[in-house]
Amino acid sequence: MTTGTPATTGTPAATGTPATTGTSATTGDLPPSLVATLPGDWYVDPAVFALEQRLIFESMWFCVTRSADLPAPGSFRTAVVGRESVLIGRGRDGTVRAFFNVCRHRGARLCTEESGTVGRAFRCTYHAWTYDLDGRLIAAPNLTKMPDVDRIGYGLVRVHVREWLGYVWVCLADDPPPFEDDVLGEVVTRLGDARAIDRYGVADLELGRRIRYDVAANWKLIVENFMECYHCATIHPELVEVLPEFAAGYAAQYYVGHGAEFGERIEGFTVDGSPGLDRIPTLSPEQDRRYFAITVKPQVFVNLVPDHVILHRMFPLAPDRTIVECDWLYLPDVVASGRDLDRSVELFHRVNQQDFDACERCQPSMSSRVYARGGVLVPSEHHIGGFHDWVRAKLAGTGSPGAGSPGAGPQDAGSPDAGPQGAGVSRDTPGDG
Amino acid sequence: MIAACPLEALPPGASFRLDGENPIALFRTEDGQIFAIDDTCTHQDASLSDGWLDGCEVECPLHSSRFDLRTGEVDAPPAKRAVRTHRVVVDGGTVFVEPSGCDG
Numbered sequence: 001m002t003t004g005t006p007a008t009t010g011t012p013a014a015t016g017t018p019a020t021t022g023t024s025a026t027t028g029d030l031p032p033s034l035v036a037t038l039p040g041d042w043y044v045d046p047a048v049f050a051l052e053q054r055l056i057f058e059s060m061w062f063c064v065t066r067s068a069d070l071p072a073p074g075s076f077r078t079a080v081v082g083r084e085s086v087l088i089g090r091g092r093d094g095t096v097r098a099f100f101n102v103c104r105h106r107g108a109r110l111c112t113e114e115s116g117t118v119g120r121a122f123r124c125t126y127h128a129w130t131y132d133l134d135g136r137l138i139a140a141p142n143l144t145k146m147p148d149v150d151r152i153g154y155g156l157v158r159v160h161v162r163e164w165l166g167y168v169w170v171c172l173a174d175d176p177p178p179f180e181d182d183v184l185g186e187v188v189t190r191l192g193d194a195r196a197i198d199r200y201g202v203a204d205l206e207l208g209r210r211i212r213y214d215v216a217a218n219w220k221l222i223v224e225n226f227m228e229c230y231h232c233a234t235i236h237p238e239l240v241e242v243l244p245e246f247a248a249g250y251a252a253q254y255y256v257g258h259g260a261e262f263g264e265r266i267e268g269f270t271v272d273g274s275p276g277l278d279r280i281p282t283l284s285p286e287q288d289r290r291y292f293a294i295t296v297k298p299q300v301f302v303n304l305v306p307d308h309v310i311l312h313r314m315f316p317l318a319p320d321r322t323i324v325e326c327d328w329l330y331l332p333d334v335v336a337s338g339r340d341l342d343r344s345v346e347l348f349h350r351v352n353q354q355d356f357d358a359c360e361r362c363q364p365s366m367s368s369r370v371y372a373r374g375g376v377l378v379p380s381e382h383h384i385g386g387f388h389d390w391v392r393a394k395l396a397g398t399g400s401p402g403a404g405s406p407g408a409g410p411q412d413a414g415s416p417d418a419g420p421q422g423a424g425v426s427r428d429t430p431g432d433g
Numbered sequence: 434m435i436a437a438c439p440l441e442a443l444p445p446g447a448s449f450r451l452d453g454e455n456p457i458a459l460f461r462t463e464d465g466q467i468f469a470i471d472d473t474c475t476h477q478d479a480s481l482s483d484g485w486l487d488g489c490e491v492e493c494p495l496h497s498s499r500f501d502l503r504t505g506e507v508d509a510p511p512a513k514r515a516v517r518t519h520r521v522v523v524d525g526g527t528v529f530v531e532p533s534g535c536d537g
Contacts, residue, residue, distance in 0.1 A: 139494030141478050144472075
């Protein structure tokens with residue numbers, strides 16, 4: 001990482017990467033079984049991460065919080081989206097709104113807590129500029145002597161909001177991409193039918209458990225891990241017990257609308273295969289006894305099983321640090337009854353720990369000189385190349401070639417399978433979790 | 434007496450700011466009573482008519498000082514000094530205010 005411009009696949013880094021014995025293979029030498037990953041510095045270079053913040057996290061729809069995390073007017077939560085802090089709050093009319101968490105006066109961060117409740121307004125603790133829950137500037141010292149200060153013009157800057165699956169999604173772009181394409185489109189890609197997820201009634205489920213993981217790994221390692229099951233038989237013994245087909249390494253991801261089937265003697269999606277909780281009654285017979293997974297790029301994983309839904313939200317904070325919030329959602333009666341969820345939660349909690357441990361094991365090596373050109377994908381992982389194409393295309397969309405623009409060479413932007421959306425989306429295939 | 438505003442400009446729960454050298458805030462409580470007090474908080478220059486009406490009290494939008502609309506007394510800090518109250522008369526659909534003297 002001496003140039004700040006990571007080499008793209010097939011373009012060996014020009015400097016600083018001496019070809020020592022044992023690392024002389026270039027991506028051009030790969031046998032057909034293997035496909036190159038992204039170069040190592042794409043996972044550690046602050047310049048790459050800065051581009052991802054701007055061109056991915058701040059440009060796409062980003063799932064920040066559960067709508068029910070904002071139970072009443074004045075409830076708020078803050079979240080890191082790209083380089084920005086976003087303030088999400090529920091107004092007096094019950095509507096969820098989101099704003100840049102920046103006081104319009106001198107830029108102080110308005111809400112410093114991660115979540116909380118305000119009575120009537122967001123008040124800056126610096127000079128007391130005060131905004132109502134709609135973001136309008138309602139008061140400030142001496143404001144009446146400044147009648148030319150427009151209270152909407154100097155109100156909080158709004159962020160686009162959508163609610164789906166009972167979650168609040170925000171988009172920091174001035175002109176957000178169509179939610180139907182970018183978010184709902186991922187469901188169609190994976191399940192073959194947008195209505196398939198409707199049968200889970202995710203928005204009507206209740207939070208049974210939430211676990212937050214602070215992962216010392218680049219967000220892309222976590223996505224890549226979720227997309228493949230080559231590792232399943234090695235690191236996920238409990239999961240493979242429940243979903244035996246995962247042992248083959250080829251999981252559901254090669255098919256549209258295919259869910260991994262429970263093993264014969266498995267009674268439920270639990271850590272020991274014991275019965276789970278109440279089955280979601282609106283599922284189709286084809287959805288019973290199966291596990292489906294969807295990756296909603298860039299930061300959401302949805303896992304669907306007959307009695308619950310597991311939803312991961314990633315918050316990339318640094319090239320080597322990602323917060324993952326994972327929610328286990330059940331039928332309201334199940335949660336209200338206080339029934340024991342431990343064996344149900346434990347299965348995917350272990351999967352999460354096993355996965356994140358693996359990602360953390362990879363992260364330090366991303367800056368190793370032997371990984372400068374990246375690693376390789378075996379056939380059951382080749383579809384991850386679609387994710388890499390997608391990342392490349394997103395970062396190439398800068399329109400500003402030059403410094404710090406990884407993979408922005410014309411060969412990438414013009415590559416036939418690196419279309420801005422198409423190839424990456426269609427080939428993105430979540431796997432085991 | 435100063436004609437402040439038409440009565441319909443002051444529905445229950447609303448406020449009206451009467452500009453001037455010493456601005457006056459008018460409030461109509463939810464039960465229909467109308468009160469007038471100094472608009473400027475005695476703690477820092479903030480407009481109480483931008484504040485929140487809660488029964489017969491108004492909360493300053495800046496630092497949450499609370500003033501009793503009937504007496505002008507401070508019910509919650511950080512303000513320490515009372516605001517002045519002013520007499521209100523409603524006549525012919527118009528709200529009139531009689532500003533108190535300088536000594537309150």
